[in-house]
Amino acid sequence: MDLSNPFMSNTPTSSPVKGRGSASSRRSGRVERLQGSPTRPPRRSRNPGAVVYSDRFLPQRTEISLPAIQAIGSESGGEGFAGRAGLARGGSVDTENQVEWQRERTAHETFDTVLKNEIFGEMLARGAVGRETSIDRIRNTTSSSGSRAGSDSRSGSPLRSSDTEGYSPLRSGSSTHHSSDTELHSAPVTPRKLFASDPHIQGTTNSPRGATLLSYSQRSSARRPSTASLLQSQFIDPVSPVRPETKQLLLSPRKQVRRIAKVPYRVLDAPSLADDFYYDLIDWSATDMLAVALGKSIFLTNNTTGEVFHLCETANEYTSLSWVAAGTHLAVGQGNGIVEIYDVAKKKCIRTLTGHLDRATCLSWNNYVLSSGSRDRTILHRDVRMPEPYFERLQTHTQEVCGLKWNVDENKLASGGNDNIVNVYDGTAAQPTLTLTEHTAAVKAMAWSPHKRSTLATGGGTADKKLKVWNISNSTRISDTDTGSQICNMIWSRNTDEIVTSHGYSKYNLTLWDFPSMDPIAILKGHSFRVLHLTLSADGTTVVSGAGDETLRYWKLFDKPKHRIPTSSSVMFNSMNRIR
Structure with a gap:
């Protein structure tokens, strides 16, 4: 009856079959290899005017409708990525892991804010009041029935309809074409600029904040820099690939989520x-x-x-x-x-x-x-x-x-x-x-x-x-x-x-x-x-x-509770109790 002793306390892929094959198969293999390169533009076929597309290039968005912006700009955790993540888990909160769920929701909200600011930061900044940043506008946006996708453009959204005309968050040097949300009228383009200080990359973006994750450029004929130099330029270059507000958000101190041990010590x-x-x-x-x-x-x-x-x-x-x-x-x-x-x-x-x-x-x-x-x-x-x-x-x-x-x-x-x-x-x-x-x-x-x-x-x-x-x-x-x-x-x-x-x-x-x-x-x-x-x-x-x-x-x-300095009223009340 002694109480002093605690309880101790990737599956490899198969190699291709070697052989000469036909000329057409060898020619199609070269085309696929060229199309799969992330640094080369898509090749054109022999037919004049035809363009061969590949899945390594992002198409240019020429227009985003106001209802779509309003839906993405809604409050995090509602219709945003965090809210959809919650629905993906079955629409209910795991009550046995409440602390972990709160930590996950905070991470989703931060991701929502960063993504919205990178896509719509310039548009949100046009209507900023005083010193309000795009991050503040995203955080202060409230989710309401009037800000859902498909609602009237005059609903209570921080974005005006005039701000959306002709705007494309993914720009290229070509002119902008107006289209619906699902129509794409321009050919894919190659990413042009990732780091502003890289001499081997020529940027043509007109964004006043320099390089962004969503800006595009054409590569020069110079020798491709090594991966080590790219990583070094990312950290040494004073120009960040993200917006200043996003950088400030990511570097700001996080609110510590309470940790509760699930096992007895x-x-x-x-x-x-x-x-x-x-x-x-x-x-x-x-x-x-x-x-x-x-x-x-x-x-x-x-x-x-x-x-x-x-x-x-x-x-x-x-x-x-x-x-x-x-x-x-x-x-x-x-x-x-x-x-x-x-x-x-x-x-x-x-x-x-x-x-x-x-x-x-x-x-x-x-x-x-x-x-x-x-x-x-x-x-x-x-x-x-x-x-x-x-x-x-x-x-x-x-x-x-x-x-x-x-x-x-x-x-x-x-x-x-x-x-x-x-x-x-x-x-x-x-x-x-x-x-x-x-x-x-x-x-x-x-x-x-x-x-x-x-x-x-x-x-x-x-x-x-x-x-x-x-x-x-x-x-x-x-x-x-x-x-x-x-x-x-x-x-x-x-x-x-x-x-x-x-x-x-x-x-x-x-x-x-x-x-x-x-x-x-x-x-x-x-x-x-x-x-x-x-x-x-x-x-x-x-x-x-x-x-x-x-x-x-x-x-x-x-x-342990933080020490609180007693107020004058509590001191007086305690002294009266001692007198009584």
């Missing part, structure tokens, strides 16, 4: 960790001490030093445990209904509290008040400074009380039961001020928001599978999400406005949700049994999960 063996939905057997203290109840024993792990030691054992079975806020004392519930309080420094039980007639399955602290819920359907409030075992008994549930959560800042208590009911109390009042009855299964998983006042999240069991968020102050439901699996436990992150849920039947995973959008950010897999136990580290960065597969897994999900 540490796995501990936890033999005899109970596989019971109603138990709560792990908790992390403010002093960075992890407590784990394994069968009839409790072990403590110091995550700073890695030390593991045995705290206590019982003839019964441990069913719940909870650290006091200071992290110096640990409350432990047993299968016979007794609640014990241990001084961790002395490794000694200093208090034994009675009152329950059956197992005590949930515990929660509010300063010096310890509340316990039991299968005897009662909630007991205990003042640890008083000699009496409890000072208030609540009988508001008709079945086992399986969840208790104190909101210490607002002095509110939430309780969930096997009767599918959630009750909210003001302090230690005997009757609830609010009763929530929308769940259709037992409610064990509950979490108060550390960022918004009077915001409570609750999760239902196997027959419900719903993650609901409530505004307690006005008794309204903020969101209702079907998770597709039994919700066994829940944590609301202190560092970010996100919720972590652990699941049982039948997914056995952890899910990270963004609030208030309730989009799944990441799904963490690894356990092979129900993930019943969940706790958060003292610094709010790491989540530890425990399951019936008798393992504890450490997941690094959040970054």
Whole structure:
């Protein structure tokens, strides 16, 4: 029962048949080789006026209609390449790889912007307002029904119809011919200029920005430069082959996409960790001490030093445990209904509290008040400074009380039961001020928001599978999400406005949700049994999960919060609290 050891932790092508062949075959082979060269113009046949085309040359576009420009100029991710890529994946987002999907979408949006700017940058710059660049115009273009292909030319597009007349993004030295989108009236031309500083390439483009990826030129009769010199000229030449706005976009710092490790960085063996939905057997203290109840024993792990030691054992079975806020004392519930309080420094039980007639399955602290819920359907409030075992008994549930959560800042208590009911109390009042009855299964998983006042999240069991968020102050439901699996436990992150849920039947995973959008950010897999136990580290960065597969897994999900300088109003408010 040692917790200190982690789990370690091109198919070749066939050669052509050699032979002399006929004269016509040899002659056609020479023609094909000449046509396949990327540096030679297409050969003409013997018939006068006929042109032999090859697939190595791009035809010249003599005109692009306004609806086509409007469609390509629409917002990235809508009708652009990123949007079409999303449709190609089936029209839905892979919720199990949300972070990777966001990174892919960002790359598609950058590609869209670069391509549109290279093709339509000069046209967009004509109508620029002030210092707005073509990149800004592409980013600020909104997708609307009036900017789809085939819409009226007077729709809300940043491009005027007069700007499109006679414009061809792929230019040659020849005159421009007007045609439809599908008609091509000019013969293909050879690319003429790739790098402005290359003396072997003669450019004839009239673009004020120099060479572009889409400009064309004719090669001189000089010797063809080597590949090394071309690559060297690309990096040494101050004139970039792309527009200045595109170059600035590509060289600008990128927004860092959050990375979440999909595997735990540490796995501990936890033999005899109970596989019971109603138990709560792990908790992390403010002093960075992890407590784990394994069968009839409790072990403590110091995550700073890695030390593991045995705290206590019982003839019964441990069913719940909870650290006091200071992290110096640990409350432990047993299968016979007794609640014990241990001084961790002395490794000694200093208090034994009675009152329950059956197992005590949930515990929660509010300063010096310890509340316990039991299968005897009662909630007991205990003042640890008083000699009496409890000072208030609540009988508001008709079945086992399986969840208790104190909101210490607002002095509110939430309780969930096997009767599918959630009750909210003001302090230690005997009757609830609010009763929530929308769940259709037992409610064990509950979490108060550390960022918004009077915001409570609750999760239902196997027959419900719903993650609901409530505004307690006005008794309204903020969101209702079907998770597709039994919700066994829940944590609301202190560092970010996100919720972590652990699941049982039948997914056995952890899910990270963004609030208030309730989009799944990441799904963490690894356990092979129900993930019943969940706790958060003292610094709010790491989540530890425990399951019936008798393992504890450490997941690094959040970054440390940035230090915030308190405002004058908060300083005054804190000083008033200290005076009171």
